[in-house]
Amino acid sequence: MIDDLKEALQGLDVEYADIRVEDAERTVVFYRGRELEDISRSFDLGGCLRAFKNGNWAVSSFNKTDGSLNELARETAARLDLLPGKDEHLLALPAADETIEADPHTDPRRVTLEQKHDLVRRYNEILLREPKVATTTAVYVDSFLKCYFCSSEDRYLAQEKVYTGVALNAMVRDGTNVQSYGETFGKTKGFDSLSGLEPEIDRIAGIALGLLTAEKVASGRYDVVIDPLLAGVFAHEAFGHLSEADFMYQNPEVQALMKVGTQYGSDELSIVDDGSLAGERGHVAFDDEGAPTQKTYLIKHGRIAGHLHSRQTAAKMGENLTGNCRAISYRFAPIVRMTNTYIEPRAATLEQMLGDTKRGLYVVGARGGMTELESFTFSSQYAWLVENGRKTRMIRDAVLSGNIFDTLRNIDAIGNDLKLHGGLGGCGKAGQSPLPVGDGGPHVRIRNVVIGGT
């Protein structure tokens, strides 16, 4: 395989070129209520070829593998002559030849379809057992990818990627009161990591039922303890996207806000993106332009510490590569993305944080939300009222909003219980969704958050 790719890139009249090839197998099992809506397997082989010259890209993605790759490379490179040039360059990487194989224990291709079907059917049945559950969705997805990368720098990389996950959702009904709650599980640890989730699935049905009788939140300002799930969404959505250099370098306003060294939080606050964390949903050894992934501090001890880069943005901003240029598949050219993004843990315990909260909310998960530069709005999955240090009543429809930088400053306690979340979802950007990412954090307390209802 690598030899064909090498040959295609030889002698092109460009500054840089690369080819990625992906050979993927996927399985989907999807129940809605008691009906099996979809059970299917797919085989997807294709590639993406990029050429760079005079500050411009020409890209061809393809899965017609019968034609000549050499011809395609030449046609693609020739199109660069159509484009007006500009003085932009790319960061180079050294020659390499490396192969990274997946651990065979994680390979979902070694598991029968019967076992996969049985797993998701069993989890679905747990949800359906509860009489007030009107319907469910239960989805299993796995994929096994062999990825090959070859660049004009004589950089050859082969890596295998494995994803397995389930997503379970229960919709409950009591008369006209309809509520739903769901969770998703799974990382890059293979099929076995999805077994034994029965207690979690039981909890999903319980929370959905709880929402039927939960009170609507009363709007106002609260001290808020957020759970690791919401801490992750916060780190990723409200802050992480601002750290992506492709958006930043086009917008001086954002560059000014995200200048390295600017203080936005206490000495305790650090936010990290780390694609090298094996087993996590956002783990890859190399990004989709061949750069090794690494641990990058976005905030360290309260100050802006770094940005996320592609070869192009790093060159443009005079910073180092971080291994954050990623694509959802060979159908797309890679762009700057996050990997595993989280708030670093510190010493506080959840009990302490709740214990010295007089009147506040304990808020779990995020249903959706939006961010616009500094301002964010997240609707939670559910919440508990905290009165005199104790969780008292379940609350629904709590929406958190505010200014990200004010909110970072108002973090006054960071827990010791870091959890990274994966699951079947992912990040969406520029029409590429879902990209596998992980996010998380410990429990975190934020003072004085504006809470509205929906």
Added chain:
Amino acid sequence: MIEEIKQILRAAERKGATAEAYSLVSTTTSVAFAANRCYSVETVLTRGAGLRVIRDRRIGFSSVTNLEQVDDLVEAACVTAQFGEPAGFRFPARGEFPSPVIESNRITLLPPGRMLKVGGDIIQLCEHHIPGVKVDLTMQKTVSETQLVNSEGLEQAYDKTVCSLNFEGLLIRDSSFIWLNDFLNLSREFKLDPVVFVRQLAGLARDAQRPAQLKPGRYPCIFARSAGIDILYGLVPGINGKNLQKNMSPLIGKENRKLFDAKLTLWDDGLADFGFGSAPFDGEGIPQRRTVVIENGIFRNFLFDLKTAAATKRDSTGNATRTYRTTPVPGLTNLVVEPGDLSLEQAIAGIKEGVLICAAVGGGQSNLLAGDFSVNISLGYKIENGTVVGRVKDAMVAGNIYEIGRKIAGLGDTLYDYGGFQTPFLMFDDLPIATKE
């Protein structure tokens, strides 16, 4: 290619299955500008086949991009059929098919250099007329061939061309975002006047830089441009035959009842000239058609594929949507709302105090199935005494399409063509707007 998918079909039949093989071959060419600069020229060359089998009366599915993997494909489809749902339908036999206009040689032959030129002109005009704007612009064209064969003898194919422009402009003013978005379906012919196009966006940008105060309350609202789709989208789950089958649609048992304002007539038009969803036949070989969904306010029809039609004892309406990688499910072809008689200027002139909403973003937080919508007004303007006076920020509008649809104050006289959606602006007398005070 048709010979190749016939081979797949025969291989599945040899395994004792009746089968359907679908293939798509397409080439997409696009030019992209990022932050006002030319960024890339891209092509996407796609080929793939999907195989649906009915074996021992159960459905299985698999897909492949490398057609040398026929054995894997057939094996996988047959294995999944061991677990699949019972098939309540048969694949359709040969039939008569309509010939919608969905192909233009001028688009097939359109060179990337021409797209580049027009894109460059638009950006140059934007820099002049909307100072400070950062534009991401993509122009793209797709030329495709779709083929379908099945064990009942069906053997059909069609060619199609699609061309579009996607514009995303961003102005940052006082740390808030002003998004200026537009989308044009250029499939009919590659004809657009950059001056007219940019003038319209410049008008939106100019008015957006004057802040206007709006107290929370109930106001007349106009949903123009893409915001019209955001509101109508609340009807989409309800009219889907899948949600009739699942007993989840609010429209169950309400066919032929007047549920909406008599001004509202809405089609699922599978044959619209150059519609993104137009084709001679749907994803499983049923002829596409024009289906009236709402006629003068009266709800007429759900939309079905073969599976949901069989489960609800109806006929397919030719609404099976799919790619080669997915099994068919009922979906829209092109949603077309019949225009009314108001010009936007007239509508604005008639409002004493109200809101013109040009773009909205939903949080995905409301109960879509019930028709609820709750959206942030991302580009909206306050109207005072018949004139647009400035931008409304941090405002939300919420409601239920089945409730507000009973009384529509007016419909625009021209359609915004977003390819798969064609809608005029919609005006309502009295909707609740929440704002940050």
